[in-house]
Each structure stands twice: as structure tokens, then as C-alpha cells.
Amino acid sequence: MTECADLILRRDARRRGETSTLERAVGDGELVRVRRGVYVAAARWAAARPEERMRLRAHALAAVATREPVFSHTTAAALHGLPVHRGDDSRVHTLELGPAPAPSRSDVVRHRHEVADADVSRIGALQATNLARTLFDVLCAEKAETATAAMDAALRAAAWRGNGAYDPAAAAALVADVTARIEQAPGARGIRSARFVASIADGRAQLPGESISRLWMLQLGAAEPALQQPVAIGDGQWAFLDFAWPRLRRFGEFDGDGKYLDPALTAERSPRDVLRAQRERESRVVAATGWTPVRWGWERLASRPTFAAFLRAHGLLR
Structure with missing residues (x-):
């Protein structure tokens, strides 16, 4: 994560007499003002995902703050590398741990929760709540969709070993840490x-x-799927299916943009090459199992009724 290096600080520009040049660049659409006195290239901002913008805003606040902030909630989630589904990337979340806490502003939400010293960690140059505390805050404050995506991603980082291997003990340890915090805050x-x-x-x-x-x-009460179902597809190769319903002889694959565009998932292949590989893999799974493939993307997740109708059409929901 290189967000800090992408920022341009006005205090640096003043020494070179370039403050007015920065402001003209904002007016010309070449720079974006992340916050007062902190800028980033407009192309970098436009290409940034919401989580990247959250991190840019966090670094921008830390660069000009008189007291080092402790980031929390969805901002801390982004700093931990978690997805923040439909999160608000226009604001930064911080904890106010000292005396005379500052009030919230339009772009900074300041929380006044009690946290243990052990719940504050350092992520690179920034302070933030640790992973378990961050997950607790996100689970309590955000919608179930946002919270589930973040919690799943945290568990994957902790327990996924690749090639279908999943470490239940590592996952259980993180769940237990978060659950303990939940049980300590019943109201x-x-x-x-x-x-x-x-x-x-x-x-x-x-x-x-x-x-x-x-x-x-x-x-919705749909048929419960098996996750990452292993299927031998020949030549010593295995496919791990996103969702599988062996009894119904169906398997499901979610085709998000990340599968075709995220470098961490594409292995430097072009979207066309990824699509070709996906089609070949699907054909081999069908040949090995005789199951019917069911694919969907974000368009089917536009709303729960939309997704329900899709599941019903494929015999996965009555």
C-alpha cells in the first residue's frame, strides 16, 4: 500500500512558493484536494477503489493532525486490507482517546469508545484499532452485507492456505476473539x-x-451450499467451486469484476485469457460431475428480491 507516497502536502509546496500552483491544478482537474493542504493526482484518485480512498484520507489526516490519530471502524478495516462493501469513502473514522476530544466534522467521524491499549496497533506509519477490535466495530456499526464481507476476508487471510486447504483452528481463534468482545458488550x-x-x-x-x-x-432460506467443493477435473488437477449443491446436481460461481481485473487473482493474465480459462474449467467440471453450472455477478445482487428470483429460477429456492 503506497498511499502515503501519493500525497502532496501544501506545507512542502510553501517552501517552494508553489501553493497557488497546487490550487490552480485543482481547478484544472489535475489534482484532487483530499483535505485542506493535502492533494493527490486526479488520475490516481479516479482509479482508486473505495478502500484505497479511505487509506488516502487516513494518511492525509495523519499528515496534518496536531495529535496522532487512531483510526477505527471502516477506516481501520481498509488499513487492515479488508473490503468495505459500499462503505462511505468520503469520511475518516477515528477514536478519541485523550482529554478534551475534538468534535466530529463532515469528513471526520470521531468515536469516543473505551478501548484497551492492546486494542491499538500500528499499521505501517499509522495507528489503528487491531484486527479483532476493528471487526467488532464494523460488525456492530455496518450493515450485515458490509460486515460479512469484511469478516469473511479477515478469516480468509488468517486461515486460507491455498489449493482448497483451510485451517479451521486459525479461523476459530479469530472468531473467538471477536465473539468474546461481542459477549462483553451485550447492550x-x-x-x-x-x-x-x-x-x-x-x-x-x-x-x-x-x-x-x-x-x-x-x-432467504435457500438450499445450503458447500463452499470450495473440490472436484477432480483430470490430469491431476482440481477445481474448487465457490458453491456446490451435490444433491441438486448444481454448482455456482460468482463472477465479480475482481476475478478478471484484480492482479492478485488474474496472475497477470488478460481478462480475455481469464474468461477463456474459466470456460474451459467449467466444461471440465461439468464433464467430471454432470452438474449444471449457475453463474451470477453483481447484477443479480442488485437487491435481495432480485437474487431470490434468480435462485428460484435455478431451483435453489422454493
Whole structure:
């Protein structure tokens, strides 16, 4: 994560007499003002994902703050590398731990929660709540879709070993850490939703769309899928299916943009090459199992009724 290096500080420009030049660049659309006195190239900002913008805003606040901030909630989630599904990237979340806390502003939400010293960690140059505390805050404060995607991603980072290998003990340890915090705050706002999300989280989900699909399947009462179902597809190769319903002879794949565009998932292949590989893999799975493939993307997750109709059309929901 190189967000800090992307920022341009006005205090540096003053020494060179370039403040007015920066402001003209903002007017010309070459720079974006992240906050007062801190800028970033407009092309970099336009290309940034919401989580990247959250991190840019965090670094921008830290660069000009008179007291080092402690980032929390969705900002801390982004700093930990977690997805923040439909998160608000226009604001930064911080904890106010000292005396005379400053008030919230339009672009800074300041929380006044009690946290233990051990709950504050350092992520690079910034301070933020540690992973378990961040997950607790996100599970309590955000919608179930956002919370499930973040919790699944955290479990995947902790427990996924690749090639279908999943470490249940590592996943259970993180769930236990988050659940302990939930049980210690029985009357907290959003605690019932937090308890529910912690109970269904599963690190075998690879993308937020998979997490949200599974959440909605559960809420809708759809047939329960097996996750990362292994299928031998010949030549000593295996396919691990996002979703599988062996009894119904169907398997499901979520086709989010990340599968075709995210360098971490494409292995430097072009979208066309990824699509070709996906089609070949699907054909080999069908040949090996005789199951019917069911594919969907974000368009099917536009709303729960839309997804329900899709599942029903494929015999996965009555």
C-alpha cells in the first residue's frame, strides 16, 4: 500500500512558493484536494477503489493532525486490507482517546469508545484499532452485507492456505476473539447483528460477492451450499467451486469484476485469457460431475428480491 507516497502536502509546496500552483491544478482537474493542504493526482484518485480512498484520507489526516490519530471502524478495516462493501469513502473514522476530544466534522467521524491499549496497533506509519477490535466495530456499526464481507476476508487471510486447504483452528481463534468482545458488550448498538455475522462468517469466500450471496441464501432460506467443493477435473488437477449443491446436481460461481481485473487473482493474465480459462474449467467440471453450472455477478445482487428470483429460477429456492 503506497498511499502515503501519493500525497502532496501544501506545507512542502510553501517552501517552494508553489501553493497557488497546487490550487490552480485543482481547478484544472489535475489534482484532487483530499483535505485542506493535502492533494493527490486526479488520475490516481479516479482509479482508486473505495478502500484505497479511505487509506488516502487516513494518511492525509495523519499528515496534518496536531495529535496522532487512531483510526477505527471502516477506516481501520481498509488499513487492515479488508473490503468495505459500499462503505462511505468520503469520511475518516477515528477514536478519541485523550482529554478534551475534538468534535466530529463532515469528513471526520470521531468515536469516543473505551478501548484497551492492546486494542491499538500500528499499521505501517499509522495507528489503528487491531484486527479483532476493528471487526467488532464494523460488525456492530455496518450493515450485515458490509460486515460479512469484511469478516469473511479477515478469516480468509488468517486461515486460507491455498489449493482448497483451510485451517479451521486459525479461523476459530479469530472468531473467538471477536465473539468474546461481542459477549462483553451485550447492550451495545448493533450487537445482535454482530453476533449473527460472527456466527456465519466463513473464510472460504474469496470475494465480497460470494460473502453477500451466502448471507442472502441463508436469510432467504435457500438450499445450503458447500463452499470450495473440490472436484477432480483430470490430469491431476482440481477445481474448487465457490458453491456446490451435490444433491441438486448444481454448482455456482460468482463472477465479480475482481476475478478478471484484480492482479492478485488474474496472475497477470488478460481478462480475455481469464474468461477463456474459466470456460474451459467449467466444461471440465461439468464433464467430471454432470452438474449444471449457475453463474451470477453483481447484477443479480442488485437487491435481495432480485437474487431470490434468480435462485428460484435455478431451483435453489422454493
